Amino acid sequence: MSGEPIILADLGEVEPAALVARVAEGADRSAFAELFRRFAPRLKAYLMRLGADEGGAEEVVQEAMLTVWRRAATFDARQASVATWIFTIARNKRIDRFRRERRPEFDPHDPMLAPAADPAPDESLGAQQEECRLAEALAALPAEQADLLRLAFFDSLSHADIAARSGLxxxxxxxxxxxxxxxxxxxxxxx
Amino acid sequence: MPESRENFPDGIDPAWRGARISRILIGKEPWETRRSTVHTKSGLPEHHPEEALLLDYAFGNAAEAVALILAIHLVFCPRCRATVAAMESAASRLVEGLPSRPMREAALDRLLLRLDEPEAVAEPDAALGYPAPLAAYLGSGEQARPWRKLGRGIEQLVLPTAPSATRAMLLRVAAGRRMPKHTHRGNELTLVLQGDYSDQYGRYAQGDFEAADGSLTHSPAIGKDEPCVSLVVLDAPLRLAGALGRIINPFVQL
Incomplete structure (x- = not known):
């Protein structure tokens, strides 16, 4: 590859879902770079918080973001926000890499997938709006429930591990x- | 005859979906079994995994075999998919609450140079026609994994998950048979892929999920009309109950 600098447009104001759409439809590198700037540092923080060293975390972030580039067309804004979609990709890459296990994942395009009943149009919240409500509910959880979720998430403990360690x-x-x-x-x- | 496919939201008649599984798992067209899958319930599972297991899956903390059985349940179950989606959103919020860690200089430039790399083909031999998460474990053609006969109408196919105390296997049990009465040293998770069985907790058909532990002794009875194929995940060997149990050798291999 030549050392030609890639000139990237300023997309700081564009919604994440629109950035993913630009990647999916136009292989837009500027849009991808903006997604990287917004999400990569959080993913790195997540991986390091769960115990990865800095180099390992950076590599998993690279793999995850490469998957974002390749799979942008499979992103479905009705199913999840961009942040959640990218988180699930990084979660799976982390399992592949650090646990050396495969991560079985259902495929939303599996012809065998049993369809969900479609909600009436005015009842269906956008994924973004849903996540706002969810964030409020998460912040309002009683401490013992919130602590349990944080322990499960940040210490990578299954519910059985939590019971064994906490004595609950x-x-x-x-x-x-x-x-x-x-x-x-x-x-x-x-x- | 099934109705026209246009009547179903995804264009796939649930009966046809069942028929395809029938053809693959038991090697028979659905009309060759006495009671074809046309008679299965509306297609949505009635027995679900506990929320705590779905949380393990959503947060990335489930063992591979457990993640596999849950992923397949999710194929059949929109309700649990919605639950997992909510948990994944919650996980994403927890990530967003972390102080961010700037990437090293040039990380983006290095990645931009990789965008045109051809993608390695990771899954060369997935078997066609199974729920996608299972297909990846079965191989196809020459590499298809073999069924092993255990006797008493039971056949077993062990799935190649990463080495761990938790193992996943397919069990195919002939119509009308009863599994030897057993209890569990650890946990037993079961997902029905084809056919049905019943125990004291109810009837389990395609997509239904049952969790059992040492507090449960059961002897599942397979439906009379067709073989039952299920995915079973065990984290410890089964314990046979009763005098009859002790003399049944093959089952000890489970």
């Missing part, structure tokens, strides 16, 4: 997860 009965861990999830779901259902 397994049933208590499960019911806290159930209660937390109930609150998150109610926020999304708008009730």
């Amino acid at each position: 009965p397994l049933g208590t861990v499960k019911s806290r997860v159930r209660l937390a999830l109930g609150r998150l779901r109610r926020a999304l259902d708008g009730s």
